[in-house]
Amino acid sequence: MMDFSIKTGKMFAIYALVLGAICLLAGLVEILGGSGEAIPGDVFGGFVLVVMAATYLAGVKGALHGRHEGLSFLIGGLFLTSVFGVLYLLMMGADGLMYLLGEAEALPALTEARPEIWIFILSLPLACRVRSLTEGMTW
Amino acid sequence: MPGFSGEDAASILAERRYRAIADMLGATVAKGEGRWTYTDISDHVFLHRWLGIPIFLALLWAVFQFTFSLSEPFMVMIELLFGWLEGLAEDGISNPHLASFVAGGIFDGLGSVLVFVPPIFMLFLALSILEDSGYLSRAAFVMDRLMFRLGLHGRSFIPMMMGFGCSIPAIMATRSIDGEKDRMITILVSPLISCGARLPVYVLMAGALFGAERAGMVIFSIYLLGIALAIIMALVFRRALFKGEPSPFVLELPAYSMPTAEAVIIHMWERGKWFLARAGTIIFGTVLIVWFLSAHPWGATSGGELIENSYIASLGHLLEPIFMPFGWDWMAAVALLFGFLAKEVVVGTYGILLGVEEASLGESLVSLGLFTPLTGFAFMAFVLIYVPCVATIGIIAKETNSYRWAGFVVAYLVALAFAVSGLIIGVGRLLGFS
Numbered sequence: 001m002m003d004f005s006i007k008t009g010k011m012f013a014i015y016a017l018v019l020g021a022i023c024l025l026a027g028l029v030e031i032l033g034g035s036g037e038a039i040p041g042d043v044f045g046g047f048v049l050v051v052m053a054a055t056y057l058a059g060v061k062g063a064l065h066g067r068h069e070g071l072s073f074l075i076g077g078l079f080l081t082s083v084f085g086v087l088y089l090l091m092m093g094a095d096g097l098m099y100l101l102g103e104a105e106a107l108p109a110l111t112e113a114r115p116e117i118w119i120f121i122l123s124l125p126l127a128c129r130v131r132s133l134t135e136g137m138t139w
Numbered sequence: 140m141p142g143f144s145g146e147d148a149a150s151i152l153a154e155r156r157y158r159a160i161a162d163m164l165g166a167t168v169a170k171g172e173g174r175w176t177y178t179d180i181s182d183h184v185f186l187h188r189w190l191g192i193p194i195f196l197a198l199l200w201a202v203f204q205f206t207f208s209l210s211e212p213f214m215v216m217i218e219l220l221f222g223w224l225e226g227l228a229e230d231g232i233s234n235p236h237l238a239s240f241v242a243g244g245i246f247d248g249l250g251s252v253l254v255f256v257p258p259i260f261m262l263f264l265a266l267s268i269l270e271d272s273g274y275l276s277r278a279a280f281v282m283d284r285l286m287f288r289l290g291l292h293g294r295s296f297i298p299m300m301m302g303f304g305c306s307i308p309a310i311m312a313t314r315s316i317d318g319e320k321d322r323m324i325t326i327l328v329s330p331l332i333s334c335g336a337r338l339p340v341y342v343l344m345a346g347a348l349f350g351a352e353r354a355g356m357v358i359f360s361i362y363l364l365g366i367a368l369a370i371i372m373a374l375v376f377r378r379a380l381f382k383g384e385p386s387p388f389v390l391e392l393p394a395y396s397m398p399t400a401e402a403v404i405i406h407m408w409e410r411g412k413w414f415l416a417r418a419g420t421i422i423f424g425t426v427l428i429v430w431f432l433s434a435h436p437w438g439a440t441s442g443g444e445l446i447e448n449s450y451i452a453s454l455g456h457l458l459e460p461i462f463m464p465f466g467w468d469w470m471a472a473v474a475l476l477f478g479f480l481a482k483e484v485v486v487g488t489y490g491i492l493l494g495v496e497e498a499s500l501g502e503s504l505v506s507l508g509l510f511t512p513l514t515g516f517a518f519m520a521f522v523l524i525y526v527p528c529v530a531t532i533g534i535i536a537k538e539t540n541s542y543r544w545a546g547f548v549v550a551y552l553v554a555l556a557f558a559v560s561g562l563i564i565g566v567g568r569l570l571g572f573s
Contacts, residue, residue, distance in 0.1 A: 040166055040352075043356070044356050047193075054189075072179075072184050076184030076194070089206070101216065137176060139394050139395055
């Protein structure tokens with residue numbers, strides 16, 4: 001039984017597949033020691049990205065068939081993406097505050113933004129679409 | 140129910156009870172158009188067979204990153220304030236004894252503990268958000284699968300999670316556990332869950348020895364070590380002391396909800412205010428004792444300058460051989476000894492012994508060669524495991540109605556602390572770390 005249209009489901013599935021693949025790639029690079037300033041080596045951070053990837057990818061099949069089970073994984077992935085995207089943005093803000101207090105040499109540069117922040121920004125259109133689909137849903 | 144074990148009978152009763160409730164609701168309640176709720180959707184993911192535990196670990200890691208990284212600038216502000224107050228005291232008080240007492244005892248000792256107000260409140264803020272959203276009870280449910288497979292009781296995880304704040308309410312919360320054996324096991328392992336009082340030690344050491352970038356990861360690994368040790372020791376106690384099957388775990392999961400700022404702040408304050416209360420009482424009292432012992436005999440120490448001639452140094456040198464194999468000196472021995480009264484005092488003791496401003500405390504630990512990353516990590520593990528604070532021992536004696544069990548907890552934790560820290564040092568040295 002379908003819970004939303006196949007067309008919407010296909011769009012969700014492709015978006016989830018792309019986000020999942022990016023998370024997986026970035027996560028593996030972080031676990032394996034990082035690559036330059038953009039993706040730092042961070043075992044736990046990489047683990048989190050792999051978990052995000054698994055959550056998105058677990059929803060691809062269900063979303064393709066227009067089922068709520070698929071949507072639930074997408075929402076779970078979006079939730080994790082938001083938590084870590086906002087967390088790293090706040091951490092950049094804290095670094096900025098450290099600079100103002102004279103405890104850091106420079107303001108945090110945009111090039112040093114963690115991949116989780118870019119993935120969060122990339123996920124926003126999907127989050128908006130999912131939000132409109134679930135409008136009126138109760139807790 | 141003949142033919143069923145105790146566990147089966149309880150599970151079947153619970154299942155039938157819920158089926159009867161569902162039948163009654165089906166006959167009397169008309170559902171709206173939306174068949175799915177946010178709670179259904181979220182539980183599909185957060186309680187997932189394979190993803191549930193990794194998501195829990197990911198969120199726990201987010202909590203520690205949030206705690207450490209976001210509190211840093213606020214800690215710096217408090218450090219600057221106490222540094223300024225210390226300077227005022229040194230310059231403005233002419234009596235050297237009184238100046239040493241105010242600058243060294245109050246501002247160095249108490250200040251080095253109070254700088255940890257921001258991370259403690261940040262930790263409780265994050266835990267309150269998780270609790271108010273309805274996720275924390277899911278975490279217990281998710282961990283129940285793992286714990287039940289290990290022969291443990293799922294409900295034990297709820298008091299254990301409360302132990303992230305303070306061991307005392309965690310131990311009192313074990314009253315909700317039905318089986319006496321399950322309850323006893325939970326009480327015995329609860330001190331292994333790292334309470335908020337130990338956080339200042341981790342924040343200081345991890346920041347100084349591993350850098351701000353990796354500090355969150357190091358603190359997270361210490362908390363995971365605590366959870367892992369609690370599960371292992373519970374398993375040992377189940378096999379050795381409290382044989383039998385755990386009773387079944389029935390938990391009513393609340394619906395998810397959006398936490399409100401007001402409720403989260405109230406919960407954070409309710410949990411965090413104990414730290415301020417302790418800072419004004421037991422911590423303040425203990426750091427004054429440490430200051431007195433470090434500055435006297437007044438003549439021999441030249442007013443606290445020559446700390447090697449102080450009473451506290453003599454005490455530390457007496458204890459030093461016990462900790463020498465771990466690479467820790469007499470100051471560590473003294474800090475651990477006074478940490479028995481309250482764990483925050485470990486940091487306060489270092490503040491007084493090193494006689495530096497709060498901002499330089501971490502740097503001094505490294506520059507004076509008191510710790511390497513390996514010996515520092517082993518020290519953090521020791522602080523995590525060794526004896527709980529006096530108040531926790533008291534509550535264990537009260538809840539078990541036995542001073543013997545309280546004594547047993549102290550004995551096994553001290554033995555475990557030496558074993559685990561020794562293992563960390565041994566394996567680290569084998570891997571080439573100094």
